[in-house]
Amino acid sequence: MKTISVTINGKKLQVPENYTIIEAAKEIGIDIPALCYDPNLDKVGACRICVVEVEGARNLMAACTTPITEGMVISTESKNAVETRKEILRLLLDNHPNDCLVCNKAGECKLQEYAFKYDVKFRQHDGERRQAKVDNTNPYIHRDDSKCVLCGKCVRTCNKVEDRKVLSFGERGFETHIVADYDNLMADSSCVSCARCLAVCPVGALMDARTMGKARVWETTTEDVKCTVCEYGCDFELLKKNGKVYAVRAKSPVEGRPLCLKGRLSVDLTYNEEVQVPYVKKDGKFVEATWEEALGLGKLLSKLGK
Amino acid sequence: MELFRSHVLVCGGTGCTSSGCQKIIAKLDEQLEKHQLEKEVKVIKTGCFGLCEAGPIIVTYPEGAFYSRVEEKDVERITEEHLLKGRIVTDLLYKDAVIDGEIKSVDEVEFYKRQQRVALRNCGVINPESLEEYIAFDGYKALGKVLTEMKPEDVIDVIKRSGLRGRGGGGFPSGLKWDFTAKAEGDQKYVACNADEGDPGAFMDRSVLEGDPHVIVEAMAIAGYAVGADMGYVYIRAEYPIAVDRLDIAIKEARKAGLLGKNIFGTGFNFDMEIRLGAGAFVCGEETALINSIEGKRGMPRPRPPFPAVKGIWNKPTLLNNVETYANVPQIILNGADWFAGIGTEKSKGTKVFALGGKINNTGLVEIPMGTTLKEVIYDIGGGIPNGKAFKAVQTGGPSGGCIPADHLDTPIDYDNLIALGSMMGSGGMIVMDEDNCMVDIARFFLDFTVEESCGKCTPCREGTKRMLEILDRITEGKGELSDLDKLESLSKTIKTASLCGLGQTAPNPVLSTLHYFRHEYEAHVNDKKCPAGVCQELLQYVVIPELCKKCGICAKKCPVSCIDGVKGKEVYIIRQEDCVKCGACLEACPFKAIKKG
Incomplete structure (x- = not known):
């Protein structure tokens, strides 16, 4: 691949010509804030947190979608870029519940991280806010629409698997929200609880229901494991508190790895020392199940005489 | 071929259709039959005449008699007096068509005299449902010329040299766009037409499609030849049923006549086209959202680059132009680049169609050479402000544009001048405001529209315009503070500089331009809790003057x-302010003008 030269924050570097600004910046360790960007997903340029100043450009440019060009001079933390970034963060906070104290995502929430980095605080206002609409009808997925920043990563990752495509955008403008099928509750949708969306959500809008209230991030240590249910071998993390595994978590589903509920439950059962009862969907309703049922082992076990 | 001694053109545009032209046509047919004139007089339903305010309109040829506001009951007189006996019914003519007792033909009327019709040349002239009439007015001659005498690069060269710029709002040089698409690599290319006209009050694209649909078919085929595409899509609002119908007829007729399809004019060039209906989302007029919508996806803009010329419909190179842009193309081919470049100003060539609306006498559609001043359009063509009121501002560019005050009325209209004034050409909406319009309320109106129509994809537009609207609501309710004006400016800056698409980037313009030119009105709302124009209900008081x-x-x-x-x-009357709903009924009712509003 041909390389071209760009200057980022005063530093000159050579990068492959098909890079975007955010990728080029990463090469020299500059992490440009971004909520909707994910190297494994299509680039959409939606959150606009990643806007940077490019010499000669009329407007600020989204670092995640703007391809670099020869001789481009970029400033990721110019006064204008930072002020704009702060105002966008403020706009997001204006429409976000001020409950970081009790939010399970605290400590690994991207919105929190950037608010801290740029010193942006919640402020009082009488304007409209997103409706608090917690959907915990799916025993594996805790969904809180009031925390959603509409980065759309969940939609994109869900749509990567051809026969899923459960999540999409509904309505528009300020009313825009993520919908499952025809704006159904998660339990009533065609969602198969694969957890792809949980793995990519940058805020507390989509969380693993089985980890809720168990531990804070800073009390948690992790260990990487691989699922062995099928040949894809999806990556998981064991979440430990005081050395004891209290939950497992799917890592981001990179190219070609679908993630699935069966895999997650298998890892859960294998490693979790406080494993919770599994649920399966029967006639459209989630019901408690035995592990044999949940993992589809019934016939195998009886054949093995167990 | 049948010959007629008289042609009666009845406007069949949307405006005249709503004011009853169908009934008038039926009545004309009935009257002509009664007087056995069917073989002598031909009735033609045309596209829009432009002067919608005076509809339904009838023009008879050869005299050019211009009847306006025709009612069903007038048809009998027009038939008996004019069509049978040859005596023009003066009292039914348009008011400016009789000056000092002298009858003026339609071309001599002030409204039309100063216009130059290129894009609208056939509107109100031919029957839009007749391929033959279009051909009789040089239709498909440009396509013939292009296919038989010109190479694709020659066509692009002509468009480039003509100086034609996109009429949908952005004003990007069309020739360059054609060139980019032609040079883009791809096994399949498309041409597309943006007929998703959505600015409040704008209806020029609608009128072209309703009055002269074949010009779009012809221009798109020319574009297809120039860029190497064999398929075209017209993305048109489903709310334009007449335009959709007539375009559909035009496409079918052209196909039947071999003007679309395989081997056009025996040259081996293939081109066909289809209509795609839009569901009325304003954002789908943005080119990348339009492409998503054509593909059956949610109408949300994509980041650019890649531009549609490189990756458009189904990721294939796509040439996307607006209706009015295309409508100029056949004339440019026939009359040459120099002819077109000879009209207009240095950087804005040709003509532009504007939809005049608001506080203006001649509401309707006008096409003027670029460089005509705002004053000429508003006063000479538009007939000025009704009821002797004072002009306050003119809004151009719809929700992306701004309000231009009286000091700048002598500005020649072109892309760059309007941008320099904090507004923009946009698709050509021109809304005139008088002393009774509150500029804060106007800004609020446009922002309300943007908030409603924001697609919700990017944060600055989705969240920012909503907060701006909340501030404006507060100000118009008398709850605003001076710091709100700074907040508006700061939010505007963020939305303009950081939004994903052109709609977001221009959404704050109505606020910024009114803040710039009419800051005193904002300050009156905020500091004195008064609305100088007497529009904002919450700030109004009706009081009895004892x-x-x-x-x-x-x-x-x-x-x-x-x-x-x-x-x-016995007692002077007093209005209890706490209960008053500010309807103004008392003010209208008082015979002694003893009630004041303020």
Whole structure:
């Protein structure tokens, strides 16, 4: 691949010509804030947190979608870029519940991280806010629409698997929200609880229901494991508190790895020392199940005489 | 071929259709039959004449007699007097068509005299449902010329040299766009037409499609030849049923005549086209959202680059132009680049169609050479402001544009001048405001539109415009603070500089331009809690002037919420402000002008 030269924050570097600004910046360790960007997903340029100043450009440019060009001079933390970034963060906070104290995502929430980095605080206002609409009808997925920043990563990752495509955008403008099928509750949708969306959500809008209230991030240590249910071998993390595994978590589903509920439950059962009862969907309703049922082992076990 | 001694053109545009032209045509047919004139007089339903305010319109040829506001009952007289006996019915003519007793033909009327019709040349002239009539007015001649005498690069060269710029709002040089698409690599290319006209009050694209649909078919085929595409899509609002119908007829007729399809004019060039209906989302007029919508996806803009010329419909190179842009193309091919470049200003060539609306006498559609001043359009063509009111501002560019005050009325209209004034050409909406319009309320109106129509994809537009609207709502309710004006400016800056698409980037313009030119009105709302124009309900007060009150009690009788107290003949009446709903009924009812609003 041909390389071209760009200057980022005063530093000159050579990068492959098909890079975007955010990728080029990463090469020299500059992490440009971004909520909707994910190297494994299509680039959409939606959150606009990643806007940077490019010499000669009329407007600020989204670092995640703007391809670099020869001789481009970029400033990721110019006064204008930072002020704009702060105002966008403020706009997001204006429409976000001020409950970081009790939010399970605290400590690994991207919105929190950037608010801290740029010193942006919640402020009082009488304007409209997103409706608090917690959907915990799916025993594996805790969904809180009031925390959603509409980065759309969940939609994109869900749509990567051809026969899923459960999540999409509904309505528009300020009313825009993520919908499952025809704006159904998660339990009533065609969602198969694969957890792809949980793995990519940058805020507390989509969380693993089985980890809720168990531990804070800073009390948690992790260990990487691989699922062995099928040949894809999806990556998981064991979440430990005081050395004891209290939950497992799917890592981001990179190219070609679908993630699935069966895999997650298998890892859960294998490693979790406080494993919770599994649920399966029967006639459209989630019901408690035995592990044999949940993992589809019934016939195998009886054949093995167990 | 049948020959007629007289042609009666009846406007069949949307405006005249709503004011009853169908009934008039039926009545004309009936009357002509009654007087056995069917073989002598031909009735033609045309596209829009432009002067919608005076509809339904009938023009008869060869005289060019211009009848306006024709009612069904007038048809009998027009037929008997004019069509049968040859005596023009003067009292039914348009008001400016009779000057000092002398009858002026339609071309001599002030409204039309100063216009130059290129894009609208066939509107109100031919029957839009007749391929033959289009051909009789040089239709498909340009396509013939292009296919038989010109190479694709020659066509692009002509468009480039003509100086034609996109008429949908952005004003990007069309020739360059054609060139980019032609040079883009791809096994399949498309041409597309943006007919998703959405600015409030704008209806030029609609009128072209309703009045001259074949020009779009022809221009798109020319574009297809130039860029190497064999398929075209017209993305048109489903709310334009007449335009959709007529375009559909045009496509079918052209196909039947071999003007679309395989091997056009025996040259081996293939081109066909289809209509795609839009569901009315404003954002789908943005080119990348339009492409998503054509593909059946949610109408949300994509990041650019890649531009549609490189990756458009189904990721194939796509040439996307607006209706009015295409409508200029056949004329440029036939008359040459120099002819077109000879019209207009240095950087804005040709003509532009504007939809005149608001506080103006001649509401309707006008096409003027670029460089015509705002004053000429508003006063000479538009007939000025009704009821002797004072002009305050003109809004151009719809929700992306701004308000231009009286000091700048002598500005020649072109892309760059309007941008320099904080507004923009946009698709050509021109809304005139007078002293009774509150500029804060106007800004609020446009922002309300943007908030409603934001697609919700990017944060600055989705969240920012909503907060701006909330601030404006506050100001118009008298709850604003001076710091709100700074907040508006700061939010505007963020939205303009950081939004994903052109709609977001221009959404704050109505606020910024009114803040710039009419800051005193904002300050009056915020500091004095007064609306100088008397529009913002919450800031209004109706009070009885005691010295003028004759104690008649009429106001109290008219008040729908019984908030006016007094004793008839004995006590001056007083309006209880806390209960007043500010409907203004008392003000209208008082025979002694003893009630004031302020």
